[in-house]
Amino acid sequence: MGDLTVDDGDGLVSAAELRSHYKDISADVQRRLQLRSGAGSLPLEGLLINSANDHTGEPSAQLVVMGRFALGSEQGELRIRTSLFGRIETERKLQIVARRGADSSVLILTPKHPERTLFP
Secondary structure: OOOHHHOOOOOOEOHHHHHHHHHHHHHHHHHHEEEEEOOEEEOEEEEEEEEOOOOOOOOEOOEEEEEEEOOOOOOOOEEEEEOOOOOOHHHOOEEEEEEEOOEEEEEEEOOOOOEEEEOO
């Protein structure tokens, strides 16, 4: 668990709070964002997490998460699923941009539709 002494309770994530809780946030993202194929679940690799306001240094209500799933040559249908949703309406939509070679796909996940097929 991170150092709770840096938490100010304002509902925003400061740079100090992100540093303090990075391991816990990373583990939560890894657990709650899954890519499944016919071969099973694939691990999320190279995870990077930044504040949405990283360029200004101001605390933020949102995080930008980047990572990759290494795909083999024969994966079959790929489905992405998450439960990473906030409490208020503006936090209940997750946009995922996926790329595979020259293919690109933008997916919107919500609590009512938490799973989508990639590159159908």
